[in-house]
Amino acid sequence: MSKLRFVISMSLDGYVAGPNQSLDNPLGVGGMRLHDWAFALEAWRSQHGLTGGEVNASTGVVARRLANIGATVMGRNMFGGHPGPWKADRMWNGWWGPEPPYHHPVFVLTHHARPPLVLKGTTFTFVTDGIESALAQAKRAAQGKDVTLAGGASAAQQYLDAGLVDEMDLTLAPVLLGGGERLFDNVGDELHGLSLVDVVPAPGVAHLRFAR
Amino acid sequence: MSKLRFVISMSLDGYVAGPNQSLDNPLGVGGMRLHDWAFALEAWRSQHGLTGGEVNASTGVVARRLANIGATVMGRNMFGGHPGPWKADRMWNGWWGPEPPYHHPVFVLTHHARPPLVLKGTTFTFVTDGIESALAQAKRAAQGKDVTLAGGASAAQQYLDAGLVDEMDLTLAPVLLGGGERLFDNVGDELHGLSLVDVVPAPGVAHLRFAR
Numbered sequence: 001m002s003k004l005r006f007v008i009s010m011s012l013d014g015y016v017a018g019p020n021q022s023l024d025n026p027l028g029v030g031g032m033r034l035h036d037w038a039f040a041l042e043a044w045r046s047q048h049g050l051t052g053g054e055v056n057a058s059t060g061v062v063a064r065r066l067a068n069i070g071a072t073v074m075g076r077n078m079f080g081g082h083p084g085p086w087k088a089d090r091m092w093n094g095w096w097g098p099e100p101p102y103h104h105p106v107f108v109l110t111h112h113a114r115p116p117l118v119l120k121g122t123t124f125t126f127v128t129d130g131i132e133s134a135l136a137q138a139k140r141a142a143q144g145k146d147v148t149l150a151g152g153a154s155a156a157q158q159y160l161d162a163g164l165v166d167e168m169d170l171t172l173a174p175v176l177l178g179g180g181e182r183l184f185d186n187v188g189d190e191l192h193g194l195s196l197v198d199v200v201p202a203p204g205v206a207h208l209r210f211a212r
Numbered sequence: 213m214s215k216l217r218f219v220i221s222m223s224l225d226g227y228v229a230g231p232n233q234s235l236d237n238p239l240g241v242g243g244m245r246l247h248d249w250a251f252a253l254e255a256w257r258s259q260h261g262l263t264g265g266e267v268n269a270s271t272g273v274v275a276r277r278l279a280n281i282g283a284t285v286m287g288r289n290m291f292g293g294h295p296g297p298w299k300a301d302r303m304w305n306g307w308w309g310p311e312p313p314y315h316h317p318v319f320v321l322t323h324h325a326r327p328p329l330v331l332k333g334t335t336f337t338f339v340t341d342g343i344e345s346a347l348a349q350a351k352r353a354a355q356g357k358d359v360t361l362a363g364g365a366s367a368a369q370q371y372l373d374a375g376l377v378d379e380m381d382l383t384l385a386p387v388l389l390g391g392g393e394r395l396f397d398n399v400g401d402e403l404h405g406l407s408l409v410d411v412v413p414a415p416g417v418a419h420l421r422f423a424r
Contacts, residue, residue, distance in 0.1 A: 012382075012403075013396035014226040030401060170224075172384070174408035174422065178401030184225035189242060189390030191224075196386035199418040201411035206418055210386065 002139045003166035004073075006149040006156060007065050009034040009205075010170055011177045016153050019179035026080055026095060028180045034173045037205045038062065048101050057202035065169050070142025072102055073134050075155025076110040079124070085112045093117055094124065105141040107134045109155055131158050153181035160184075163192030168210040214351045215378035216285075218361040218368060219277050221246040221417075222382055223389045228365050231391035238292055238307060240392045246385045249417045250274065260313050269414035277381050282354025284314055285346050287367025288322040291336070297324045305329055306336065317353040319346045321367055343370050365393035372396075375404035380422040 010016050011034060018028030027034070038044040042053035043062040076083075081092025091114075094100060099120040106124045109131060117124040125141075127134040138147040149159055159165050191210065198209040222228050223246060230240030239246070250256040254265035255274040288295075293304025303326075306312060311332040318336045321343060329336040339346040350359040361371055371377050403422070410421040 013394075013399075172418075172420070174403070174406075174420070176396055176399065176401045176403055178399075182225075184388055187225075187388065187390075189388045191386070191388060194386075196416060196418070199411065199413035201413070204408060206384075206408070206411040206420060208384070208386070208418055 002070070002142050002144060003146045004135060004149055004159065004164055005065075005069070005146050005167040005169065006159065006165045007169040008151055008156065008171070008183065009038070009173050010183050011173055011175050013176045013178065014182045014184060015177040015180040016151060016156075016183045017181040018177040021077075021180070023080070023082075028177070030175070030177045031180065033175045033177075034171075037171065037173065037202065049099075054203075057200060058205065058207065061169070061171075061200055061202065061207045065148075068145050069104065069148045070145025071104050071138040071147045072106045072150050073131075073138050073147055073155070073159075074106060074108055074150040075152050076108060076112075077154060078150055078152040079108045079110075086114050093119070096122075105138065107138045107141075109134050109158075131155070131162065131164070135159075135164060153183055153185070156183060157186045160192070161187045165192070165194065166212060168194055170208045170210065172206045172208060174204065174206075214282070214354055214356060215358045216347060216361055216371065216376055217277075217281070217358050217379040217381065218371065218377045219381040220363055220368065220383070220395065221250070221385050222395050223385055223387050225388045225390065226394045226396060227389040227392040228363060228368075228395045229393040230389040233289075233392070235292070235294075240389070242387070242389045243392065245387045245389075246383075249383065249385065249414065261311075266415075269412060270417065270419065273381070273383075273412055273414065273419045277360075280357050281316065281360045282357025283316055283350040283359045284318045284362050285343075285350050285359055285367070285371075286318060286320055286362040287364050288320060288324075289366060290362055290364040291320045291322075298326050305331070317350070319350045319353075321346050321370075343367070343374065343376070347371075347376060365395055365397075368395060369398045372404070373399045377404070377406065378424060380406055382420045382422065384418045384420060386416065386418075 018031035021028040043059045045053040100122040103121040113128050114126045193212045194210040197211045200207040230243035233240040255271045257265040312334040315333040326338045405424045406422040409423045412419040
């Protein structure tokens, strides 16, 4: 059965984005530090059209996270651009340029309808009727594979709080951001059956896997 | 040289104590869940006068944390009892009964002076002139061994923010508390030279060690 798998990097003080997010600084001040471990990897670089990079204990973790994914769900804030209605005269088409790294259907949670955005290898479908609808659409599109929940914090909180996350891959980055968006705000005090099933030490990070 | 070593268990959402701390519930609602991994250990139970318990991957971590410790520093809230001046008619003497588990000198940060409290194996000295004085006194008392910083959150934050912590042993418990005292509030966005040097997977937890 198709699972919803959530993958994210979090700071030691619980943030998945730093303070003062903006178009120029989509992860907020210091937020890129959460992903330094990934940027250094050959596995990440090759997925993003770059050469070089390391092979280390994180490599297998990244490979597993990317395997068997047929669709992605993300929040409007992660798709980015600006809050509120889409601007027809300068339509925001994501951070990723003409060929986003997904190469499968992506479903974007938003309050503001717009037609699907078809880019090279990836079509973004904008879903206005809630998280369960987006998940159902993504599972259909995934054709038996799993769906990944890409974030950001608000979308993740909604799926976590609703108990809809089947697996959570959390990379703990040993940095403090001191402010920004916390992953586990607004989710209460239970993990809805998720328990820690694997811990992988890797250079500069700890990878924690939760499953039912 | 004597080091200041900080040892604590933290929830996934960053809390070291749950909400609504009280005399009956010193770790707050749900806070005991942070320590279930330790209560199950033979190593912890024997230190607290109990028999039985498990030997697992946490056992070596606990042994290392307890090794070469000559003194403890803790905050008033961890020593417990009540806020404000000591009550001469019903003096609070700690949570631990006549024989606390420390068996070395303990220095308690407080704004309210009182004479040393001598219990079996452990003397509590109350320090009113700040964290640096308490650390200096503890290092002298440790006679070349290290000093452990036992918490709670406020005392830990003061030492972390001042860059006085030489090693940090953080056990990440895969639970959400949803409220309470956060470890990394009020410490800004830097770890003052501490970096992640070791990750130990153990049943139900991940042990993270930070050092300079």
